[in-house]
Amino acid sequence: MPAVALQLENELDYGRLDQSLGYVLRRAQLAVFKTFQTMFRALDITPAQCSVLLIIEKNPGLTQTQVSDALGIKRANFVALFDGLEARGLAQRASASDRRSYALQLTPRGRAMLRKIHAVSDAHEEKISAGLTQADRHELFRLLNALIAPLEEPVADAE
Amino acid sequence: MPAVALQLENELDYGRLDQSLGYVLRRAQLAVFKTFQTMFRALDITPAQCSVLLIIEKNPGLTQTQVSDALGIKRANFVALFDGLEARGLAQRASASDRRSYALQLTPRGRAMLRKIHAVSDAHEEKISAGLTQADRHELFRLLNALIAPLEEPVADAE
DNA sequence: TATTGTTATACTCTATAACTATA
DNA sequence: TATAGTTATAGAGTATAACAATA
Numbered sequence: 001m002p003a004v005a006l007q008l009e010n011e012l013d014y015g016r017l018d019q020s021l022g023y024v025l026r027r028a029q030l031a032v033f034k035t036f037q038t039m040f041r042a043l044d045i046t047p048a049q050c051s052v053l054l055i056i057e058k059n060p061g062l063t064q065t066q067v068s069d070a071l072g073i074k075r076a077n078f079v080a081l082f083d084g085l086e087a088r089g090l091a092q093r094a095s096a097s098d099r100r101s102y103a104l105q106l107t108p109r110g111r112a113m114l115r116k117i118h119a120v121s122d123a124h125e126e127k128i129s130a131g132l133t134q135a136d137r138h139e140l141f142r143l144l145n146a147l148i149a150p151l152e153e154p155v156a157d158a159e
Numbered sequence: 160m161p162a163v164a165l166q167l168e169n170e171l172d173y174g175r176l177d178q179s180l181g182y183v184l185r186r187a188q189l190a191v192f193k194t195f196q197t198m199f200r201a202l203d204i205t206p207a208q209c210s211v212l213l214i215i216e217k218n219p220g221l222t223q224t225q226v227s228d229a230l231g232i233k234r235a236n237f238v239a240l241f242d243g244l245e246a247r248g249l250a251q252r253a254s255a256s257d258r259r260s261y262a263l264q265l266t267p268r269g270r271a272m273l274r275k276i277h278a279v280s281d282a283h284e285e286k287i288s289a290g291l292t293q294a295d296r297h298e299l300f301r302l303l304n305a306l307i308a309p310l311e312e313p314v315a316d317a318e
Numbered sequence: 319t320a321t322t323g324t325t326a327t328a329c330t331c332t333a334t335a336a337c338t339a340t341a
Numbered sequence: 342t343a344t345a346g347t348t349a350t351a352g353a354g355t356a357t358a359a360c361a362a363t364a
Binding site: 235258260 | 322323324325326
């Protein structure tokens with residue numbers, strides 16, 4: 001029996017937390033993350049690893065710094081993350097013209113993994129959109145992007 | 160000069176990441192979190208500590224377990240979190256009828272802090288809503304709650 | 319027996335500084 | 342001098358197991 005049933009009608013007052021966009025956004029992100037974990041458990045892959053494979057798929061040959069910057073991952077933390085992908089034979093560091101860097105590539109096994117990722121990702125998107133109509137989902141994208149834009153936007157240099 | 164300007168028109172392909180609700184949601188949550196950190200720095204308080212104070216404000220006398228459950232914090236992790244609030248004189252553990260537990264309360268200093276929190280919180284909500292109209296903001300609440308509901312909903316026991 | 323608060327612990331993420339080899 | 346990758350490390354946040362006091 002869940003604790004909720006014990007505290008029957010515990011009706012506790014969340015006050016302004018329920019009116020806080022930040023709080024609701026955090027709850028949504030957390031719920032989505034947990035759903036991700038459940039659905040991707042069989043592939044044994046994290047959201048971050050997933051995003052790296054997806055970026056390399058569309059942009060082969062990028063350097064570690066380019067991929068890190070694109071995904072908001074610190075270069076230092078990217079190393080171990082990519083080591084994991086390389087150890088599993090999903091991606092590799094190929095030599096680049098600039099000998100300080102690597103050209104990141106997928107392996108055949110990585111491409112096979114991506115086909116599975118695409119499938120699970122589609123199912124995941126459908127799952128987390130269960131409470132939304134198609135129009136709702138489209139609108140949610142628009143609103144989230146509208147929210148993000150002014151916050152991520154680099155400081156425009158006034159002159 | 161930001162890195163973006165250096166890699167002028169680097170136009171790299173995010174592929175399905177841009178069509179992933181999970182990814183966009185994560186970016187939004189991250190942007191909002193960073194804005195929170197900046198604006199609440201002067202109060203030296205985390206989102207979690209903030210939410211605890213807000214819950215106790217509206218529901219004085221709750222136990223640690225009740226507050227933890229309400230906010231999705233593990234009981235074990237709540238201890239240090241509340242120790243911090245108590246050390247700063249913002250909240251306290253009062254004795255309860257059940258001597259295993261405490262009735263959590265605000266102190267006068269905690270109530271004073273909450274007035275500041277309310278003010279900064281209002282400013283924060285306005286800041287993160289900068290890219291949204293009032294109607295947009297209301298719609299975003301509706302959509303996020305619609306997304307969350309089926310994911311958080313405990314497994315309904317069919318019978 | 320079960321529950322509350324607690325401690326200890328571990329694992330993941332994230333952030334910073336400093337090193338190396340190349341440029 | 343500056344940059345790419347790397348290492349080491351430290352700090353959050355979060356997870357589980359086990360214990361003492363109390364119910």
